[in-house]
Every structure is written in C-alpha cells, then in structure tokens.
Amino acid sequence: MSLYVAPINGTHIHYTQSGPKDGPALVFSNSLGTDQRIWDDVVVAFSDRFNVITYDKRGHGLSGIGTVEYNIDLHANDLIGLLDYLGVDDVILCGLSVGGLIAQKVASLVPDRVRAMILCDTAPKLGDADGWNTRIDAIKKDGIEPLGDAIIERWLSPIYRAERPLETAMYRDMLVRTTVDGYVGTCVALRDGDLRDAATKIAVPVLCICGSDDLATPPDVVRAMAGMIPGATFELIDGVGHLPCLETPELLSRLIDRFIKENNLV
Numbered sequence: 001m002s003l004y005v006a007p008i009n010g011t012h013i014h015y016t017q018s019g020p021k022d023g024p025a026l027v028f029s030n031s032l033g034t035d036q037r038i039w040d041d042v043v044v045a046f047s048d049r050f051n052v053i054t055y056d057k058r059g060h061g062l063s064g065i066g067t068v069e070y071n072i073d074l075h076a077n078d079l080i081g082l083l084d085y086l087g088v089d090d091v092i093l094c095g096l097s098v099g100g101l102i103a104q105k106v107a108s109l110v111p112d113r114v115r116a117m118i119l120c121d122t123a124p125k126l127g128d129a130d131g132w133n134t135r136i137d138a139i140k141k142d143g144i145e146p147l148g149d150a151i152i153e154r155w156l157s158p159i160y161r162a163e164r165p166l167e168t169a170m171y172r173d174m175l176v177r178t179t180v181d182g183y184v185g186t187c188v189a190l191r192d193g194d195l196r197d198a199a200t201k202i203a204v205p206v207l208c209i210c211g212s213d214d215l216a217t218p219p220d221v222v223r224a225m226a227g228m229i230p231g232a233t234f235e236l237i238d239g240v241g242h243l244p245c246l247e248t249p250e251l252l253s254r255l256i257d258r259f260i261k262e263n264n265l266v
C-alpha cells in the first residue's frame with residue numbers, strides 16, 4: 001500500500017493505491033464527512049487482484065479544500081483528474097452516498113472509462129434544498145460538532161452504536177474534524193446536484209446496495225434509483241445503516257465480488 005498526493009484542479013488530492021498497479025482498477029469514493037479510511041476493511045478483500053484506489057475528496061481527510069465553489073461536476077472532475085494522473089483508463093467505480101453521485105457523474109462525463117458501478121446508499125438526487133440549506137446554515141454558524149450525534153444516528157445502526165462505542169466515537173471524530181468549508185461545500189454540491197435524467201441513460205452494469213437501517217438514504221430511495229437505471233440490480237443488507245463498509249465490510253465485499261464475477265467484469 002502506498003500513500004500519495006496528487007495535484008488536481010488547483011488543489012491536492014490525497015489518495016491510496018493498493019494491489020497490483022497493472023490490475024483492473026477498482027475505485028472507491030466516500031461519503032460526506034468521511035475520508036478514505038472507511039474503505040479499509042473492504043480494500044483488503046480486493047487488493048490481491050485489483051488496482052484499488054481510494055481517495056479523500058476535496059475538503060475531506062488530507063486533501064486540500066481548494067478555492068472554488070463546489071458542485072458534483074467539480075468532485076467528479078477531481079476523480080477523473082486523479083485517474084488521468086494515475087494513468088488509469090477504465091475503472092469499476094464504487095460510490096457511497098455523495099460518492100455515489102460522484103460516480104454517476106463520472107459515468108456521464110466519461111462513459112467509456114467506467115466499466116461498471118456499485119452504488120451504495122445513494123441516489124441520483126439526495127434530499128431537498130430546504131434540508132441542505134438548514135444544515136449549511138447551522139454548520140456555518142456553529143460548526144459540525146453540535147450536529148455530530150444526530151448525523152451519527154443516520155450513519156450507523158442502533159446495534160452497531162450499542163456494540164461498538166469506541167468505533168462510533170472514532171467515526172464521530174472523523175465527521176466533526178472535517179473542515180467546515182469542505183463539508184459545507186459538499187452540502188452545496190448535494191443541494192444543487194440532480195442526476196435523475198442521467199441515471200436513465202447509464203449503460204453499464206450497476207449494483208445498488210442499501211442498509212435496511214439507513215436513515216440518510218432509506219431502502220425505498222435506493223430501490224427507486226435501481227428502478228431508474230437500465231438493468232440495475234438491488235441488494236438490501238439487513239440491520240445495517242448508511243455505511244455498510246463500516247458495519248458489514250465482509251458482506252459488502254462479497255456482494256461486490258459476486259457482481260464483478262457475474263458480469264464478467266475482469
């Protein structure tokens with residue numbers, strides 16, 4: 001595993017490459033208020049065969065914040081820029097929540113470079129403008145900390161929070177330590193992002209996955225997305241919240257692996 005940083009679109013993007021660099025590329029894009037470490041227990045299931053790439057989107061983790069207003073196109077172009085920088089021509093993309101919108105946007109901008117997608121706990125449009133504006137205003141005023149507990153309840157199932165208090169506290173720290181500019185910028189991107197039209201034109205194999213206890217993108221929302229994308233399939237993971245990569249990484253990895261095999265993607 002190597003940790004790297006790349007100059008992308010006027011800022012720096014922190015990324016990790018694991019596994020054979022000449023293997024098929026499997027790229028993970030993470031959710032709002034998280035960094036690439038949420039994929040650690042999934043990466044291990046693929047790094048023997050795949051060129052696995054994880055990264056911190058701008059404003060998150062160790063990536064730069066940049067100086068321009070955020071939108072989904074910008075996040076998608078950062079990922080395309082990272083693939084260009086790494087000389088990766090085509091990828092299997094796995095996106096979680098806002099990472100799922102980023103993946104869908106990449107697929108619409110450079111369809112020839114996306115072999116397939118796994119869309120986890122996401123949709124072509126997330127929430128509504130009022131909800132995002134309320135969150136944006138609250139965080140601009142008081143920071144992320146006061147919303148930490150409420151957001152963690154949307155992220156993690158009650159069972160996980162009860163059984164894994166240390167991990168829950170750790171991921172809460174990951175959330176509240178995200179830069180306000182990066183977090184708010186990405187909320188703005190989510191408020192303004194609407195990929196519903198593009199979803200109906202996706203022409204690669206897609207697996208949609210959702211945790212049954214996801215309060216941020218509930219199963220009905222993810223199932224509806226699967227219905228919009230031609231040929232997409234849907235899997236529900238029982239008893240899990242918004243972040244299956246943290247709660248059930250082995251099961252998530254098995255679903256991804258089966259999808260790759262069933263669709264002869266490598």
Ligand SMILES: O=C(O)CC1=CCC(=O)O1
Nearest residue numbers: 031032097098151154216
């Ligand atoms: O923080 C949340 O409410 C969950 C979430 C919404 C978009 C995203 O990426 O995470």
